[in-house]
Amino acid sequence: MAHSPDDHPSKPACFPRHPFDDDKLREECGVFGVIGTAEAANFVALGLHALQHRGQEAGGIVAHHAELGFNSARRFGYVRDNFTSARLMDTLPGPLAIGHVRYSTAGSKGNTAIRDVQPFFGEFAMGGAAIAHNGNITNATALRRELIERGSIFQSSSDSECIIHLMARSLQRDIPERMKDALRRVEGAFSIVAMTGSKLIGVRDPLGVRPLVLGRIGDGWALSSETCALDIIGAEFVREIEPGEMVVISEEGGLRSHFPFERLSSRFCIFEHVYFSRPDSILGGQSVYETRRQIGVELAREAPMEADLVCPVPDSGTPAAIGYSQESGIPFAMGIIRNQYMGRTFIEPSEQIRNMGVRLKLNVNRALIAGKRVILVDDSVVRGTTSRKIKEMVLESGAAEVHFRIASPPTAWPCFYGVDTPERDKLLAATMSEEEMRLHLGVNSLKFISLDGLYRAVGEAKGRNPDSPQYCDACFSGDYPVVPADMLEQGFQLKAAE
Ligand code: SF4
Numbered sequence: 001m002a003h004s005p006d007d008h009p010s011k012p013a014c015f016p017r018h019p020f021d022d023d024k025l026r027e028e029c030g031v032f033g034v035i036g037t038a039e040a041a042n043f044v045a046l047g048l049h050a051l052q053h054r055g056q057e058a059g060g061i062v063a064h065h066a067e068l069g070f071n072s073a074r075r076f077g078y079v080r081d082n083f084t085s086a087r088l089m090d091t092l093p094g095p096l097a098i099g100h101v102r103y104s105t106a107g108s109k110g111n112t113a114i115r116d117v118q119p120f121f122g123e124f125a126m127g128g129a130a131i132a133h134n135g136n137i138t139n140a141t142a143l144r145r146e147l148i149e150r151g152s153i154f155q156s157s158s159d160s161e162c163i164i165h166l167m168a169r170s171l172q173r174d175i176p177e178r179m180k181d182a183l184r185r186v187e188g189a190f191s192i193v194a195m196t197g198s199k200l201i202g203v204r205d206p207l208g209v210r211p212l213v214l215g216r217i218g219d220g221w222a223l224s225s226e227t228c229a230l231d232i233i234g235a236e237f238v239r240e241i242e243p244g245e246m247v248v249i250s251e252e253g254g255l256r257s258h259f260p261f262e263r264l265s266s267r268f269c270i271f272e273h274v275y276f277s278r279p280d281s282i283l284g285g286q287s288v289y290e291t292r293r294q295i296g297v298e299l300a301r302e303a304p305m306e307a308d309l310v311c312p313v314p315d316s317g318t319p320a321a322i323g324y325s326q327e328s329g330i331p332f333a334m335g336i337i338r339n340q341y342m343g344r345t346f347i348e349p350s351e352q353i354r355n356m357g358v359r360l361k362l363n364v365n366r367a368l369i370a371g372k373r374v375i376l377v378d379d380s381v382v383r384g385t386t387s388r389k390i391k392e393m394v395l396e397s398g399a400a401e402v403h404f405r406i407a408s409p410p411t412a413w414p415c416f417y418g419v420d421t422p423e424r425d426k427l428l429a430a431t432m433s434e435e436e437m438r439l440h441l442g443v444n445s446l447k448f449i450s451l452d453g454l455y456r457a458v459g460e461a462k463g464r465n466p467d468s469p470q471y472c473d474a475c476f477s478g479d480y481p482v483v484p485a486d487m488l489e490q491g492f493q494l495k496a497a498e
Pocket residue numbers: 209269270271272414415416417418419472473474475476
């Protein structure tokens with residue numbers, strides 16, 4: 001495979017991970033692929049740009065051209081800063097391309113090397129294949145150990161590379177069959193977009209933990225983590241790839257659907273509805289924006305409070321704050337304003353600037369807040385550091401009372417399925433009761449939506465079915481739908497049976 005001229009640029013001093021934004025759970029990857037269009041890589045670049053919220057550290061594209069074969073480019077930083085130059089995009093010709101944006105996946109968390117940037121590529125007897133993976137393999141350590149003992153030579157520290165090595169060991173005669181063999185050995189969460197020289201392949205794990213959707217663009221097809229990225233290229237949303245489904249798409253043969261795994265009930269990540277996905281995406285047939293607004297409605301019913309204003313912690317708390325305001329009748333106001341241009345201004349902050357913390361990103365609308373009883377609506381509380389600072393700013397601006405309403409249940413357990421989470425003892429809700437958290441944050445009241453309330457907001461009228469939960473909600477409940485084998489080996493303790 002040919003690499004673009006600058007395929008191994010030096011790593012920037014610091015990634016554009018926002019230095020004041022580490023108090024959120026972060027989705028770790030977005031995937032996108034296109035077949036059957038001229039200059040597919042340009043469409044992939046646009047798709048990745050729309051998925052940038054799922055990963056900002058690095059991105060990569062592999063394209064295939066009938067005469068020029070496979071070509072790839074991998075870069076640190078934002079898609080818009082890399083995959084917009086004609087010089088680079090001209091090196092990625094052809095009607096078939098896939099891409100990946102990365103936050104920081106298992107393996108080299110916080111220390112990404114260009115060799116960890118996807119898509120990964122393998123050359124097999126029957127031709128090349130590239131894969132881009134969103135999710136996390138929960139038995140990757142054991143698989144890697146086994147593969148290395150049998151002679152595999154790993155190029156990266158990423159869990160996703162195991163899939164390429166497992167494919168290399170399969171005796172099947174074509175690449176989709178080898179992928180099936182490989183993925184039957186893999187545990188955990190995976191939404192994969194892959195390609196051969198003539199086929200685009202999409203696969204979701206049997207529980208369908210991470211999203212993957214199918215779109216139509218002219219005579220071609222697109223696969224994407226979210227529908228918002230289909231919109232940007234003018235593709236029509238066709239359907240979601242089903243949990244446990246593999247689609248194999250070729251220009252000649254059209255789309256073929258396979259179900260290579262044992263059929264299981266879906267356990268889609270409920271946090272995609274709360275926070276990870278873009279509000280203009282559609283998940284499970286529902287508008288993400290509308291679900292978040294409905295979470296605010298449920299929250300207002302479960303945790304009413306007399307107050308003068310409902311203010312979102314921007315931007316992610318906004319739809320839930322609108323819902324809370326509509327249900328409670330308390331006026332909605334933008335009491336906190338986000339500086340939209342903060343992103344890359346202070347990539348390497350000095351200590352003095354770092355101490356300014358949240359103030360660089362958020363500012364209180366003092367004229368609105370002074371003397372008011374304010375309900376602040378945020379999507380989640382992770383470590384609680386940002387929530388404390390926001391409370392301080394709002395009180396300094398003269399608010400009479402500050403009440404927090406949180407659009408997710410307490411985050412008390414880490415995610416092992418492709419989301420960057422602090423260790424359990426760093427999660428505020430893992431070590432404190434709700435009242436202890438209220439005292440720690442120093443607010444007049446603190447309420448989280450219940451798990452049942454969240455389920456109602458995503459459309460489950462009867463709430464969570466405790467015998468057979470309809471979603472993955474492990475970071476709230478400690479009920480892990482896939483045993484995190486690697487973590488257990490490292491001493492992680494599952495929740496004791498009740
Ligand atoms: S543990 Fe939480 S963030 Fe992770 S997949 Fe499950 S619901 Fe989503």
